[in-house]
Structure formats: C-alpha cells, structure tokens
Amino acid sequence: MAVKTIFPVTRIHAPLRLDIDIQGNKVVDARVIGTLFRGFENIMVGRDPRDSILFMQRICGICSGAHSVAAAIAMQQIFKVEAVPNGQHLTNLIFAADIIQNHLRHFYLLVLYDYCKGPDIPPFTPHPNMDYRLPEKVNKELLEHGKQGIHLASRAHEMFAIFGAKAPHQQTIMATGVTEKASTERIMAYGSILQEITEWVEKVHIADVMTIAGYYKDYYDIGAGYGNFMSFGMFTLPITGRREFQPGIMKNRGNSEAFDVNKITEDVSYSWYHDEQNSRNPAQGSTIADRNKAGAYTWVKAPRYDGAPFESGPLARGWINGDYRRGISVMDRLIARAQEVLKICRLAAGWLEQLTPGGPTLRPYDPSLNGDGMGLTDAMRGALGHWISIKNGKTTNYQVITPTTWNFSPRDANNVRGPVEEALIGVTVADQNSMVEVGRVVRSFDPCFTCAVHMIEAPEKSVLLI
Amino acid sequence: MLSRREFLTLCVSSTLTLSLADRLLPFVTEAEAQGAISRPPVIWLELGTCTGNSISLDNAKNPNLSQLFTKMLDLRYSVLSNVAQGDMAVKALMDTVNNEAGKFWLVVEGSVMTADNGRVNEVLLRNGQMVTGLTLLKEFAPKAKHIIAVGDCAAYGGPAAAHPNPGGAKGVWDVIDNRVINVPGCPAHPDWMTGTFSHLLFYGIPELDAYNRPAMFFSKTIHELCQRRQQFEDGIFAKFPGDDGCLYKVGCKGPVTHADCPTREWNQYVNWPVKAGTPCIGCASPHFPDGMMPFYNHLPDIQTPAVAVNVKKLGAALTVLGVGAVGTHLAAGIFARRIHKHYLKGTKPSETTPPENLTQLKQDLDDLIRQQNALIAEAKSLEVQKNRQKRKSWLKRIRDFWHNENSPKGKKE
Numbered sequence: 001m002a003v004k005t006i007f008p009v010t011r012i013h014a015p016l017r018l019d020i021d022i023q024g025n026k027v028v029d030a031r032v033i034g035t036l037f038r039g040f041e042n043i044m045v046g047r048d049p050r051d052s053i054l055f056m057q058r059i060c061g062i063c064s065g066a067h068s069v070a071a072a073i074a075m076q077q078i079f080k081v082e083a084v085p086n087g088q089h090l091t092n093l094i095f096a097a098d099i100i101q102n103h104l105r106h107f108y109l110l111v112l113y114d115y116c117k118g119p120d121i122p123p124f125t126p127h128p129n130m131d132y133r134l135p136e137k138v139n140k141e142l143l144e145h146g147k148q149g150i151h152l153a154s155r156a157h158e159m160f161a162i163f164g165a166k167a168p169h170q171q172t173i174m175a176t177g178v179t180e181k182a183s184t185e186r187i188m189a190y191g192s193i194l195q196e197i198t199e200w201v202e203k204v205h206i207a208d209v210m211t212i213a214g215y216y217k218d219y220y221d222i223g224a225g226y227g228n229f230m231s232f233g234m235f236t237l238p239i240t241g242r243r244e245f246q247p248g249i250m251k252n253r254g255n256s257e258a259f260d261v262n263k264i265t266e267d268v269s270y271s272w273y274h275d276e277q278n279s280r281n282p283a284q285g286s287t288i289a290d291r292n293k294a295g296a297y298t299w300v301k302a303p304r305y306d307g308a309p310f311e312s313g314p315l316a317r318g319w320i321n322g323d324y325r326r327g328i329s330v331m332d333r334l335i336a337r338a339q340e341v342l343k344i345c346r347l348a349a350g351w352l353e354q355l356t357p358g359g360p361t362l363r364p365y366d367p368s369l370n371g372d373g374m375g376l377t378d379a380m381r382g383a384l385g386h387w388i389s390i391k392n393g394k395t396t397n398y399q400v401i402t403p404t405t406w407n408f409s410p411r412d413a414n415n416v417r418g419p420v421e422e423a424l425i426g427v428t429v430a431d432q433n434s435m436v437e438v439g440r441v442v443r444s445f446d447p448c449f450t451c452a453v454h455m456i457e458a459p460e461k462s463v464l465l466i
Numbered sequence: 467m468l469s470r471r472e473f474l475t476l477c478v479s480s481t482l483t484l485s486l487a488d489r490l491l492p493f494v495t496e497a498e499a500q501g502a503i504s505r506p507p508v509i510w511l512e513l514g515t516c517t518g519n520s521i522s523l524d525n526a527k528n529p530n531l532s533q534l535f536t537k538m539l540d541l542r543y544s545v546l547s548n549v550a551q552g553d554m555a556v557k558a559l560m561d562t563v564n565n566e567a568g569k570f571w572l573v574v575e576g577s578v579m580t581a582d583n584g585r586v587n588e589v590l591l592r593n594g595q596m597v598t599g600l601t602l603l604k605e606f607a608p609k610a611k612h613i614i615a616v617g618d619c620a621a622y623g624g625p626a627a628a629h630p631n632p633g634g635a636k637g638v639w640d641v642i643d644n645r646v647i648n649v650p651g652c653p654a655h656p657d658w659m660t661g662t663f664s665h666l667l668f669y670g671i672p673e674l675d676a677y678n679r680p681a682m683f684f685s686k687t688i689h690e691l692c693q694r695r696q697q698f699e700d701g702i703f704a705k706f707p708g709d710d711g712c713l714y715k716v717g718c719k720g721p722v723t724h725a726d727c728p729t730r731e732w733n734q735y736v737n738w739p740v741k742a743g744t745p746c747i748g749c750a751s752p753h754f755p756d757g758m759m760p761f762y763n764h765l766p767d768i769q770t771p772a773v774a775v776n777v778k779k780l781g782a783a784l785t786v787l788g789v790g791a792v793g794t795h796l797a798a799g800i801f802a803r804r805i806h807k808h809y810l811k812g813t814k815p816s817e818t819t820p821p822e823n824l825t826q827l828k829q830d831l832d833d834l835i836r837q838q839n840a841l842i843a844e845a846k847s848l849e850v851q852k853n854r855q856k857r858k859s860w861l862k863r864i865r866d867f868w869h870n871e872n873s874p875k876g877k878k879e
Contacts, residue, residue: 006552007591008545013517015545015589035596037586038514038579039632043625048760054747055755058625061518061653105524113549122540123547126558130549147532154525154734161733165742167525168518168653172744179708179743189736289632291582299586364706439551450516 004432007035009439011110013062013448016408019297020424022432030417030424032408032442034300034449037272037289044398049078049390050175050367052398056386057169059400060451062105064168065098065160066379067400067451070386073236074373075175078390079365085238087177087361089351092235092244093190094164094173096348100197101156101167102380103314103341106446107209108149111334114440115212116142128434133215145208152197159193162186177362184357191352198345201338209338212331219330223441225423227253227328228308229316230406232385234378235347244347245378248320249305253328256320261376264385266401267302267412270295279304279413300449302409302418303401311419312382312406313445314340333444369393379403381446402451420445470669477661477682505537506667507562507570509606510544513599514587514626514635515576518653519617520546526656527734534660538667542570545589556590563606571666572610577619577626578603578641581634600641607642612666614647615639616659621648622677622752629756639678647671648678650725652749657730658683676825677752679724688720688746689836691728698840707762708743714840717762719748721840722833765837 007017015036021029040059044052053075057067069091076082083091116139117132118124134142157167163180164170172179180186213220233247248256267279274290290296302309310316318324318336323343326332375386382403389397409418417425420442427437468476497503512520524531535541543559550558562570576599579587584600591597607613615638618624626635639646647666649658662680665672672680689695697703698712707716714721723746727738739746748758 005591007596008551008555008589010545010548010551010555013546014512014515015587017588017591035588036514036579037581037633038626038635040626042630042632043628046629048762051759051761054761055625055759058516058518058652061516061521064516064518105521109524109546118549119536121536122542122558123535123544124549126554127549128554150524150531154527154530157525158734158736161737163742165737165739165744166727166732168516168521169749171739171747172742174707177708180737181708181743289586291585362706362708433552434550434554435552 002432004435006435006438007033009442011113011439011443012446013060014450016442016447016449018438018442020429020435020438022429025429025432027424027427027429027438030421030438031297031410032300032418032420033298033410034408035298036449037299039289041398041400044395047395048393049075049388049395052386052388052395053173053175054169054171056398056400060402060448061168062102062448063098063380063451065095065164065170066377066384067386068170068173069095070375070377070379070384070400071388072173072175072375073377074375074386074388077373077375078371078388079175079367080371081176081363081365082241083175083177083238084360084363085354086182086356086359087363088236088238089355090163090178090180090182090361091173092237092351093348094160094170094178095235096344096351097156097160097164097190098167098170099344099380100341101153101160102446103337104149104153104156104205106380107205107334107338108146108153110446111443112142112146114436114443115216116146118143128436129431130434130436131430134212138211138215142208142211145204148200149205152200155193156197159190159197162190162193174362175367176365177360179362182355182357182359182361187352187355187357191349194345194348194352198342198349201342201345205341206338209334213335216331219440220327220332221329222427222437223330223333223423223444224328225311225419226309228305228310228419229319230259230305230310230312230383231317231320232259232376232378232383234317236377245317246321247376247378249310250316250319251308253319261374261385263306264401265304265307267304268296269302269413270297270410271301272296272299273301298410300405300408300410302412303406304409304412307414309409309412309416309419309422310383310406311423311445312378312403313337313380316382317378330441330444337446367393381448382406400451402448404445404448404451407445408447408449420447468668473665473669474682477657477665503667505540506611507542507566508539508573509542509559509562509570509610510547510573510575511589511599511602511606512545513574513576513589513603513620514579514633515617515619517546517575519575519620519659520544522653522656523616523659525733526660529660529664534663539571539663542566552591556592559590560592563609567609569611570609571612571614572606573614573616574603574620574638575616577623577633577635578638579626579633580636580641581632586633603638604642607644610644612647612671613638613642613644614649614662614666616649616654618650618652618654618749618751618754621646621650621679622754624652625755628759645671646678647674647680650677650679650684650750650752650754652754654750655683655725655727655730655732675724676829683726683730684724684750686724686726687833687836688718688723688725688727688740689840691726692720692740693728694740704743707745713740713743713745715764716745717747717760717764718745719751719758719765720746721765721836722753722757723748723751725750765840 009016017033019031053071057064160167229250233243235244247259265279274288314337315333324336373388385401387399542562548555584598587599588596589599615621622637694712702711703715704711731738747761
C-alpha cells in the first residue's frame with residue numbers, strides 16, 4: 001500500500017491535489033483535495049442584492065455566465081419579476097455562447113494533450129510517457145484542429161460579448177432581462193458566428209473526439225463511478241418557464257425521476273469547517289472555517305441528494321434528457337460533452353429566430369426589500385445553485401453550491417466517497433510516478449476548483465479559526 | 467523594426483492593434499534567428515484566482531495565444547497548460563527558477579491569499595511539503611526579471627479582497643518589495659496583457675503611472691473616452707440601465723476609472739459595457755470592488771459624519787451653497803478616505819489605505835475634480851426639472867433635503 005500524491009494536477013482550473021492509494025497497479029482509494037479558499041459568499045453579505053449578478057460571477061472566469069444566470073433567477077424570485085421574452089432569449093444566448101466556449105476550450109486546451117502529443121516546446125515538454133497512441137498523421141491533424149478550436153472558442157466569446165458586453169464576466173444580465181438591445185445587426189453578427197461554429201463542430205469537433213475514442217477504446221470501461229446523475233435543468237424559456245434541458249435525478253442508472261430541492265444536504269465531516277452538526281440543508285447553516293480540524297482533508301464540502309453522492313455535467317444531462325445513454329466512462333463524458341455543443345448550437349439558432357428585433361429586452365422594476373430566492377440552473381459542469389436571503393434591501397445570507405462541489409466532494413459522515421473519488425477506484429496505473437490514467441479520469445469531469453470551495457455562515461461568525 | 471513611438475501609437479489606437487501582430491511578428495522571427503532576442507522564460511503563477519485572466523488571454527487576437535507562446539514567450543509553467551502534472555511539473559518550475567534566475571518573467575494571476583499565513587491557498591507539493599502561493603511569490607520575486615500582475619486581483623486584491631476579506635487577499639505589490647507592473651481589469655483585456663508583454667520584450671519597461679499601470683492603456687478615464695459623453699454634457703441621463711443616455715445616474719463609475727475600454731472595446735472589439743447599455747463598474751480601478759459598489763448607485767454617495775448625502779441632494783445643495791463648498795466637502799472626503807469605500811450604509815468599511823505618494827494623491831484628486839464636474843452637470847439638469855416641479859414649502863424642502871433616503875432600492879427617478 002502506497003499513497004501517492006499528485007499536486008498540482010495540471011490542465012484544470014485552479015489547484016487540485018489528489019491522494020491516490022495504489023495496490024499492485026490498481027487504485028484502491030482516492031481523496032480529492034481542494035486547496036484554495038476565498039470565501040466569496042461571505043463578501044456578498046451586507047451588500048445590495050442586485051450586485052450579486054455581477055459580483056458573484058467573479059467566483060469563476062470560465063463559467064461566469066452560469067453564475068450570473070443563477071443569481072438572476074434568484075433575483076427574479078426575490079423581486080417577484082420575470083424577464084421579458086426578448087430578454088430571456090438574450091440571456092439564454094449569452095449563456096449558450098459561454099457553454100460553447102467552455103466545452104471547446106476544455107477539449108482543445110486541457111484534454112487534448114492527454115491523448116495527442118504536443119509540439120516539442122514548453123509547456124508541452126517535459127512530459128512523462130503519456131501512452132500516446134495516435135499515428136503521426138492523425139496526431140498532426142488534431143494539433144491543427146486544436147488551433148482552430150481555440151480560435152472558435154474565442155469566436156464563441158465574441159458571441160457572448162455581442163449581447164453580454166464583454167467576456168469573461170458579462171455585464172448586461174439583470175433580473176428582468178438584458179441591457180443590450182436586440183438590434184438586427186447584433187442578431188446577424190451572433191448568427192453568423194454561430195453558423196461558423198455549428199458547421200465546424202458538426203464536421204470537425206465531434207469527429208476529433210470520436211477519433212480519440214477509437215484509439216482509446218479501453219477508456220469506455222474506465223472511470224464509471226456511481227451512475228447517480230443529477231441536473232437542475234438549463235435554459236429557461238420565456239412565458240412558459242419550461243427548461244430546454246429537463247431537470248431530473250437518475251439513481252444507479254435507473255429511470256429519470258423528479259427532483260426535490262429539499263433533499264439536498266451538505267456534509268462537512270471531512271471538510272475544513274467547524275460545525276456542531278455534520279449535515280445541513282444549504283438554506284440554513286453556520287459553518288466556520290477550521291484548517292486544523294482533525295480528519296478533514298479539503299476545503300470542498302460534500303453535498304448529497306437524499307443522502308447519496310451525485311454526478312452532474314454533460315453526461316448527466318445526456319442520460320436524463322435521453323440525448324446520450326451509451327454508457328458511463330471517461331470517453332462517454334467527452335463524447336456527451338461534444339454532442340451537447342452541437343445541441344446547444346442548434347437550440348441557440350432557434351432562439352435567434354424567436355427574437356423580436358428592436359423589441360424591449362428589459363423592464364424597469366422596483367427591487368423589494370425582503371425575501372428569499374433560490375437560483376437553480378445547470379452550468380457547463382453540472383448542477384449550480386445560488387441561495388440568497390435579503391432583509392431591508394441588504395443581502396443577509398448567500399450560498400453557492402457548484403457542479404465541482406458535487407463531483408469533487410469528499411467523503412461524508414457515512415464514509416461514502418464523492419463521485420470522482422469513486423470513479424477513480426479500480427483504475428489501472430502503468431507508471432505510479434506519472435499516473436497519466438488518473439489525470440484522464442479527473443479531466444473528463446472538467447473540474448473547476450475556483451468555484452468549488454465555499455462557506456455557509458452567518459456574517460458575524462465569518463472568522464477563520466487559526 | 468518598429469520604433470517605440472510607432473509601437474505606442476499602435477497600442478493606443480485600438481483599430482491599429484489589429485495589425486500589431488502582422489507588423490511585429492516578422493521582426494520577432496528575424497531577430498530570434500539572428501540571436502538578437504530570445505524568447506524569455508515565463509512562469510505563470512495562479513494564486514487566489516478565478517482563472518479569468520487566463521481565459522481572457524485565450525481570447526487574444528493579435529498576437530493570438532499560439533503566436534504569443536510559440537513566437538514571443540517561452541511558457542515554462544502554468545497550471546492550466548503544462549502537460550506534465552505533479553512532481554514533474556514542479557521540477558519544471560523549479561528548474562526554470564534556478565537556471566533562469568534574473569531572466570525569467572513572473573506573471574501572477576489572482577490575489578495573494580495571506581490568511582492563516584497563506585495556508586488558505588496551497589499551490590504545490592515540493593519535497594513532500596505543501597507550499598503556499600504566498601511562499602512561492604516571496605521566493606521567486608527577487609529572482610525574476612519582471613513581475614507582471616495581471617487582473618485586478620493580482621494588482622490590487624480585487625474581488626476576493628472585498629470586505630470582510632475572509633482569505634486575507636492582497637495585491638502582489640502589497641506583499642513584495644520588488645517592482646510590479648500592474649495590468650488591472652476584471653479580467654484584464656487581452657490587448658492590455660499582450661501589449662505590455664510586447665513592450666517589455668522589445669523596449670523594456672513601459673511608462674507606468676502612480677498605480678504602476680502601463681500609461682499606454684490606463685492614462686485616460688472611461689468618462690473622457692466615452693461615446694455617451696455628449697449626452698452627459700447635455701444632461702440626458704438614462705433612468706434605468708438599458709435606456710439611451712448617459713448612464714451616470716444608474717451607477718456608471720466611468721468618471722473615476724482609468725482604462726481605454728470605450729475606444730478599444732472587448733472580444734474582437736465588438737462591444738463594451740456602456741455601449742451595451744450597462745454602467746461601467748470600475749473593474750480596472752485599484753478601488754474595485756468596494757469603492758465601486760453598489761454597482762447601480764451613482765457616484766458619489768458621500769458618508770459625512772452627520773448625514774449621508776447623495777448626488778440629488780448634493781446637486782440641490784450646489785445651487786444653494788455654491789460650488790466651492792461642495793469641492794471642499796469632496797476634498798475632505800478623499801483625505802478621510804470616506805468615498806471610494808462602501809457606499810452602502812451598513813456594510814462595514816474596510817481598513818482604508820491612504821494614498822502612498824503625492825502622485826497617487828494627485829491622481830485621486832483629479833478623479834475628484836471629475837466627480838465634481840459631474841455633480842455640476844447633474845445640478846444643471848436638476849435646475850431644469852425644478853422649474854417644472856410644484857413649489858414645496860421651504861420647511862418641507864429642508865426637511866426632505868436632510869432626511870436620508872439613501873436606500874439601496876434604486877428607485878426610478
């Protein structure tokens with residue numbers, strides 16, 4: 001028995017430490033460890049709740065759009081308003097552009113070099129024996145596609161900026177819509193870029209992922225995990241309020257069930273937080289950071305649904321919506337993500353047609369002074385929730401549970417591992433120093449640790465126990 | 467080769483940045499072939515960050531990301547890019563620091579987390595020990611040739627450093643003594659980063675202002691360059707974000723934010739916040755975000771010891787008291803560091819930092835004069851409205867005036 005540590009795991013967003021226990025050449029236990037704490041929710045307390053849409057997205061530079069959408073949904077509940085139809089479509093279009101850029105960047109900047117040999121210059125060197133299997137010609141072609149993919153991801157951010165003012169960190173989304181106008185030339189500009197991206201994804205991107213899947217067939221059997229899936233649904237449609245991607249729960253590869261928000265709890269048994277009780281509903285809570293807590297190993301908390309860990313993300317959405325149900329593995333996650341890009345491109349084209357050029361995109365409103373809101377939406381990486389309470393026009397409590405918190409959660413009080421920890425069990429490792437295979441499993445989840453770490457607490461208790 | 471003057475002209479005028487790569491890169495390739503320059507080794511250190519600046523740099527156009535890292539810079543370490551992970555990546559990092567001491571550039575993204583002696587931000591494992599970002603920064607800084615802080619977090623602390631600053635976030639220059647070139651913004655515009663890198667590569671350290679920002683990008687305020695400036699002068703103000711007219715009254719922080727967003731624009735130069743109908747939130751300011759919040763309330767809600775005064779009342783006061791008195795009022799505010807900090811009553815003010823030197827003080831006072839001018843314009847527009855309003859009794863007026871209705875409700879006017 002030998003516990004090996006990988007720190008930092010590279011080509012992911014922000015710090016992740018992995019402690020892997022290997023027996024023979026198989027992983028028998030794993031701990032995923034988030035090592036950055038910033039306490040964003042704490043900062044929001046006492047501030048104007050309207051600011052949360054612009055401020056809280058700064059938790060994360062890669063999925064900023066998702067955080068503003070979640071905060072905007074919560075604001076709509078608190079202020080008892082809804083977005084005007086044009087505004088809702090524009091919000092969805094901004095969000096869609098952000099997801100497209102995320103998925104393309106995830107594949108071509110972060111994942112590609114797990115399977116495809118990069119040029120012989122840093123940062124692609126040094127590298128360990130990476131088990132590269134692509135023939136030289138295919139490898140070269142994929143590197144070329146990599147450049148195009150990065151370019152198209154920046155084009156996707158251009159679409160984002162057409163209605164969102166700038167990317168990352170949009171500035172136009174409000175509770176009742178979007179400040180940018182749905183002018184004909186902007187609709188045209190968005191549509192042209194969208195068309196360019198759609199064609200490329202159809203022809204090149206999906207083929208690239210399938211090429212890699214073809215050479216790495218064994219990864220259809222690696223990294224399964226629990227088979228528990230969760231989605232909050234994504235892209236609210238105007239008037240009906242229906243979600244374009246359905247919310248739902250799937251337990252142990254069973255049938256899709258309705259989702260009940262009251263079954264969510266957060267457990268801190270193995271997290272660096274002090275709490276007199278180990279498991280709470282996110283809507284209540286007083287938890288204090290405690291870096292020296294015995295037995296704890298991460299800043300990430302352990303959210304559970306009905307007491308069980310759940311995976312979320314493109315594969316979960318695929319299973320719940322019936323878009324992709326081939327299997328559960330590293331490759332299935334990559335393929336589901338690529339196919340989702342195409343689905344979102346096509347949906348966005350539909351919303352563009354439903355816009356009324358020159359119609360109102362925003363309605364002025366009077367913010368109410370008291371209330372509670374819950375903004376649930378799926379983000380790029382899965383289920384994202386913002387819980388907000390306001391009193392006398394000031395934020396009194398703010399909590400965020402991000403997809404990476406679900407996927408990369410630590411153990412809970414019953415010593416049940418988080419989804420990624422479970423997915424790593426049984427992975428065969430060829431070289432215990434480089435642990436390439438482990439990296440591939442982790443990256444298939446598209447982790448983002450800038451988001452994952454958060455606190456739940458009353459403001460007066462917001463002190464670090466040092 | 468471009469002269470430095472030509473280069474600066476290219477940087478300042480946004481339309482010409484489009485040709486920056488075309489005009490520079492051939493020379494780079496040539497100079498490199500002749501051994502005149504070599505690509506400097508770069509360590510990209512991520513501390514308490516959202517990685518937004520890395521993502522923003524991915525959006526770079528001319529030069530693009532691939533040109534930047536294959537033709538101009540030699541990226542040795544970046545958590546987001548290294549193919550190697552764990553020990554091998556750490557070795558690549560330490561080899562660069564030791565073998566290229568005095569030559570490598572240290573680019574820092576994210577605030578320096580100092581709480582619990584930096585243990586809230588551990589970044590790697592070296593010789594079996596967990597190492598904090600704070601330790602690495604202090605260790606690498608003296609060995610680096612240039613230290614560049616990208617984004618408001620690395621430059622001045624940024625969002626993570628907002629009150630109550632749970633992680634003890636600080637800007638890089640607050641932690642180390644070496645010179646830091648600050649490229650603020652939340653995130654920094656890719657041109658600001660690539661332009662600064664290019665200048666460093668070809669002409670050395672660019673001209674810096676009192677906050678160590680490259681003057682070529684940050685010498686003017688958003689307000690000076692704004693397309694809606696004329697509407698401000700004419701007293702045409704938006705009543706709600708998204709309306710036509712100057713966004714000053716719905717919270718625009720353009721008058722106190724130094725950046726060239728209005729002429730440069732974002733993401734392949736397609737848009738920027740005020741053009742999209744939303745107020746500037748001052749994300750490139752050293753005082754972001756505490757000095758800029760609430761985002762939808764207008765500058766300045768001055769917290770005087772007696773009473774909170776907002777622009778509307780101050781505007782009315784101008785007509786009564788005369789401009790000079792208000793100027794004094796504002797100046798008193800800046801010296802006491804009351805403005806720029808937490809406009810929202812009830813949010814505890816954070817520790818205030820007095821201006822470090824005369825240049826900074828002058829810059830802050832310049833901002834104040836702009837605010838004052840803004841108030842005068844506001845007062846003028848109120849004057850017009852006043853004539854239309856019904857006469858109230860003097861008593862009621864005085865009572866209304868001193869009664870604080872500075873609630874964060876953001877009521878429609």
